[in-house]
Each structure stands twice: as structure tokens, then as C-alpha cells.
Amino acid sequence: MKLIETPNLEDHDGFYAELLAAHRGLSDSESHALNAQLVLILANHIGDRQVLTEALALAKRR
């Protein structure tokens, strides 16, 4: 397991607020588009295929 599932981001509350602010005033489709770009940008930044596969699995887990 390479994906970090333990706390790793300082000021996560601040990031969460920034994420909501970025979506404020957007239509649903604009919001989807923003999220999609974020996923792509972060995937490229992470740059580790295994981490991405594990992240997808975590997101899909119920």
C-alpha cells in the first residue's frame, strides 16, 4: 500500500473551504468540469500509477 490514508495535509480545513469557494456559484456541469480538471491535475502531480489505482479503489470502497 503506497497511498497515504493517514492525516497528511496541514490546514485541511482551510483547503476544504478553498475547494467549496472554488465551486461557489457554479452550475452542476461547471462543478463537474472543475472536479474533473482537479483530478487530472492532481493525478499528474502525484505521478505514481500505483497510488492512483489505490486512490480509485479507496474512493469506490463502500
Next chain:
Amino acid sequence: MPYDYKPFPYVAPPGLTAPEPRHKVVVVGAGPVGLCIALDLATRGVPSVLLDDNDRVATGSRAICWSRRSLQIFARLGILDKVLDKASPWSVGRICRGDDEICHFDLEAGGSDRLPPFVNLQQYYVEQFLYERALAEPLVDLRVRNRVLAVEPSDAGADVTVRTPDGQYGLSADYVLACDGARSTIRSMLDLDFEGELFEERFLIADVEMEADFPSERWFWFEPEFHDGGSALMHRQADNLYRIDLPLGPHADASEERKPDRVIPRIEQIVGPDFELDWVSIYSFQCRRLGRFVHGRVIFLGDSAHVVPPFGSRGGNSGIEDADNLGWKLAAVLEGRAPDRLLDSYDRERVQAADENIAQSSRAARFIAPAPGPERLFRDQVLALAEKAEFARDWVNTGRLSTPCIYALSAPDDAHLPPESRPGAIAPDAPQGNGWLLDRLGRDATLLALNCKAPQGLDLPVIEPRLTDKLRARYLGAAPRALYLVRPDQVVAARWVEAGAREVSAALRDLWEGRP
């Protein structure tokens, strides 16, 4: 000037008047793949009968992008000069969204080679050049207007019933090679089905003749201003002919859409009014293959074995590679030099290649013609990102262009040597004296001894090339010396930094037995 489809001469075959002696090989279908395998076998001394129900080359441009690997194979079969003389070479692809270019790629970026990464040439020219070679080749018995009516395989060969303008006759052969295309009649006769995926999207392709000055580049548009169907692709071919591909959407009526009064206005929006429509065809995306390509004494090659959408130029080129992979193996089996199971490696390796082509093509299809919902969302956002972030330009998928499959071999290897020449890959080319290294490979299994002497007591041809920078980069990397065992299809079979005659002999034995 439209291409002149001249008929090739029909001659009444001997089998109409008396039973023919048993043949080693009957090839069915004189398209590029059938012609290549018959010519390849001929260079290896194996005669074949090549049957085709038509007597002229295929109508319309069809396969137009020939890869560097196909050109290397054309070189060995003796048609390279004619192809290069006529074809339009290219290495740059431009990708637009609407009217604006969002990115481009250059396939030559890794440094130039003896041959361009791709040339565009209408399939009928490639067929014509191969036909001319075949007609001059005594070991290829080319019979036009010979339609196969039945194939009956047995353990030791197959019987073939053929219809000609002068009546029917029978042939028997040790092997029958089915090169009869995507709608293969042999596949139906053997009751074999394709497995895989059919996409609903339909595409229109048109050949347009015009005096224009578009560069010899691959141009792709997403959401073009001139066509509301989502994308467009344009390629320059020989003779001022341009090829345009346009999606029509899943519900298009193919017989309506191919009519000139429907096609011409679409093309006019792209190139203006001054053109002649030369050929129109409609196809749907398919990513399908036979479960196995070798069915006893009947072997499938090219579109009869596998079909993919055209955006990666993986149809025609993979068929040529099939022929290249099979030729030396079948020749060795027929000569008794190798056991029958060498042919299993054709099945294994070309199934691997077909699966790669299918995976690449279905990914491209999902990018070019995404389904509504998430497929469309992510596709559009990759395009939006490509305009502002460099990384996303690589993600734009207008078809990943054909490169030779690197076969999965568990042969001797050394991690100190460069990855590009690892076992399973085509031996990289490099200048050598006045010629090129690849010209000296491709007849027999050959040992390359780089910066060293070959071990004594080996029974195979040895080349000790003069070490150049290019050769060193491609074959040695940081290693001081190396031995490479290269198959007759120019694929690296095994390599060592240090090895004795025993190791090389063992790898040579594995090569002829077709071990993975």
C-alpha cells in the same frame, strides 16, 4: 488524375484440366497481407499459390499510413524504393479544438532514422507494387479471378475448392493462409467468430483530389467549426489526394450519408469548393479478433484475424507484421528445420500484438467519440486543460500510432543493456559502412557480436559490426560489449554481456522451437 485500376492477367489454372500436385502453401487473398506473406515465403525459398477473386487492386485508399516497421519489411520484400518514391512522408501531427491548434507532436523527436516514422500512400499503390513483385517472382503462383468456394482442413493440410471463369477445380496444400480480409469467407467456412467490442459510432471516409498546399502532416480537429459531428481527421496522400475522416454519429443512415450530394457539402466546409470526390466509404468502430489465429493447418493473418478502428494506423501495419512474423516460421516448419510448435509462437505473439492494438484503439475510440456522461466529461476537460497545462497535451488521444509490439519473451537478457533492444523488440537500425545494419539481418537467425568475438563452434551466421556512436547507444549503453541473437524477422531473441557457445546454442534452440 484518378488511379487507373488495370486488370492483372487471368490465366486458366492447370488444375482445370488435370489434378495439380500437392502444394506447400495456398494463400487466399492478394491484398497487402497475402502478397507480403507470399513474397516473404519466396525470399525463403518456399513456393506458394496465391488466390484472389478479383483481378485488380483494392478500390479506394483504405490503409494509407505505413509505419517505419512496415517500410523495413517492404525493404526486405523489394518494394521500398517504389513506395518512398510515391508516398508522402510525415512525422508531425497537429491537434485543433475548433479552429485553434491546441498541441502538436513530432514522431521524429527522438532523433531521425533512415526511414520516416510514417508515410502516407494509398493502399492500391502498395498492392500494385507488391503485385508487380509477385508477378516477377517465380515462386509466387498468382492466380487472379480464382474465388475460394470451400476449404476442408485435415490433420495434414487442407483441400481447397476454387471457382474460375472457366469452371471449378481443386487444390490441396500443407497449409492454407487466410488473408481474405475483415469479411473473411474462410472464417465463415470454418465457423469461427470474432470476439470483442463493436462501437455504435459510424465514420465517413472520403478521398478528395485537389490542388492544395496543405503540408504533409496529420491534422485532427475536435469539435471543428466546419462539421458538427465532433471531430475530423485529414491526411495528405500521393497525387494531390487527401483523406478525410468524419464521424456521423451512431444513428446515421450509411446508404444516405455516402451519397455525393450529402458528402460534398460536408467536405466543402473543410477545404472549399475546388475538389473532386474520388472515393467514399462508411465504417463503424470495431475492436475484435479471433480467439486463436492458428487453426491446425489453416492460419489467419491481417484483417481476417483481427480488426481495429483506423485512428492508430494499426490495421494495415499489423497485417504486414503478421506476415513478417509467420514467414520464417512457416518456412522453417516446411523445411523440417523446426518443429510444428514453432507456429504456436505465431499465435501467441500476434495475439499479444492484436490485444495491444485493440486496447490502444478502444482507448482512442473513447476519447475521439466519448459516450455521454463521464467519458464525455473527462474528454472535454482534458482538451480544456491541454490549452493551459503542458502535461495534458500528452493525454489528448487522437489515436496512438502503430509501433511494433515487443513480444513477451523470457529469454536471456542483461539489465545493463539498453531497453530499446531488449528481447522481443525489433533490432534497432543503425548505419553500417555504406549501408544499414537491418539490411544484413532478416534472412537467417544471426549473432551480432558487438565489440567482441563470437564464441567458437556456433552454427549460425555472425556479424561483427563496426562500433559507431549510434550502434553503441542502441545496443550497448554503458556495457563494454554484448552478444545479440536476432531472429529471421529481425526480432531480438536473446542478449548477453558475456556468454559462451553453450548459452548461445541453448537460446538458438529455443528460438527454433518457438519458446516464449
